[in-house]
């Protein structure tokens with residue numbers, strides 16, 4: 001039997017995302033220097049939602065968030081982010097198969 005290798009990026013591309021304009025379900029609290037936990041999200045988030053600004057702060061664009069909860073757990077002790085599930089009908093629409 002032939003093995004089929006599909007890249008994670010290709011699988012993620014199958015999903016759809018309903019943007020809740022003006023109501024992001026995750027936000028980063030204001031900071032001047034990110035904590036180690038917050039800074040790590042730039043590399044940890046599987047959807048690449050976190051990035052660094054030119055001045056070193058961490059920002060988030062939650063469109064495409066997989067709702068995996070990783071950032072919520074990583075920053076649970078530091079309180080760097082505000083995390084909620086999107087409202088009903090918004091957020092990630094997973095396509096299985």
Ligand code: SF4
Nearest residue numbers: 045065066068069071
């Ligand atoms: S919940 Fe997961 S996918 Fe969404 S922003 Fe956090 S780490 Fe990224």
